[in-house]
Amino acid sequence: SQTIHQWPATLVQPVGSPLSLECTVEGTSNPNLYWYRQAAGRGLQLLFYSVGIGQISSEVPQNLSASRPQDRQFILSSKKLLLSDSGFYLCAWRGRGLVNTGELFFGEGSRLTVL
Amino acid sequence: DAKTTQPPSMDCAEGRAANLPCNHSTISGNEYVYWYRQIHSQGPQYIIHGLKNNETNEMASLIITEDRKSSTLILPHATLRDTAVYYCTGNQFYFGTGTSLTVIP
Numbered sequence: 001s002q003t004i005h006q007w008p009a010t011l012v013q014p015v016g017s018p019l020s021l022e023c024t025v026e027g028t029s030n031p032n033l034y035w036y037r038q039a040a041g042r043g044l045q046l047l048f049y050s051v052g053i054g055q056i057s058s059e060v061p062q063n064l065s066a067s068r069p070q071d072r073q074f075i076l077s078s079k080k081l082l083l084s085d086s087g088f089y090l091c092a093w094r095g096r097g098l099v100n101t102g103e104l105f106f107g108e109g110s111r112l113t114v115l
Numbered sequence: 116d117a118k119t120t121q122p123p124s125m126d127c128a129e130g131r132a133a134n135l136p137c138n139h140s141t142i143s144g145n146e147y148v149y150w151y152r153q154i155h156s157q158g159p160q161y162i163i164h165g166l167k168n169n170e171t172n173e174m175a176s177l178i179i180t181e182d183r184k185s186s187t188l189i190l191p192h193a194t195l196r197d198t199a200v201y202y203c204t205g206n207q208f209y210f211g212t213g214t215s216l217t218v219i220p
Binding site for chain 2: 046
C-alpha cells in the first residue's frame with residue numbers, strides 16, 4: 001500500500017532562518033506531488049506541484065521554493081523565513097495522470113511557527 | 116478557478132443524517148467536485164467525488180444538482196468521529212475554509 005511521510009511534524013524557527021521540510025511517498029511510482037499551506041483561520045492553498053523529477057510549478061509567488069530531487073521525494077525550502085510563513089504545511093500525492101483530477105492523499109502535515 | 120462557498124459551521128445530532136451544502140456556481144463543465152474532511156491537526160482525508168451523477172460510497176453520498184452549481188454531502192448516520200472540517204473543491208488547488216461539523220451526543 002502507498003504511504004506518505006512528512007517531517008518534521010513541528011518546527012519553531014526564528015525570522016530570517018532557513019527552512020527545509022521533507023516529504024516522501026512509498027509504494028507508488030511517478031506520483032504527482034503537491035505542497036499546500038494552511039494558515040490559521042485560512043483555507044488550504046496550493047503552493048507547488050510537481051509531475052516529475054526536477055519539474056516544479058509554483059501557484060503562489062512567495063519566498064518559498066520546492067524541489068524534487070528523486071521520484072518520490074518533495075522538499076519545501078526557504079532561505080529566510082518571514083513571520084507570515086507560519087502555518088500548517090501539507091504534502092500530498094496522486095497517481096499519474098492529469099494534474100488536477102483524481103483524489104489527493106495527504107500526509108500528516110508539518111506545523112511551522114516563525115518567531 | 117472554480118470557487119466554492121460553504122457555511123462556516125453546522126451541528127448535527129449523533130445518529131442523524133448530516134447534510135453539508137456547497138455552492139460551486141463557477142465550476143466548469145468537465146470539472147469534478149471533490150469532498151474531503153480534516154480532523155484537527157491532521158491531513159485532509161478524501162471522502163467522495165462526482166461529476167454529474169449522484170455518488171455513494173461507504174463513507175457518504177454526494178448529491179449534485181442538475182445545473183452543477185451546488186452539491187450536498189450526506190453522512191447518513193453521523194457519529195462523534197465525524198466531527199471535522201469538511202471541504203468541497205473543484206480543481207483541488209484551493210480548498211477554502213470549509214464547514215466545521217460538530218456531531219452532538
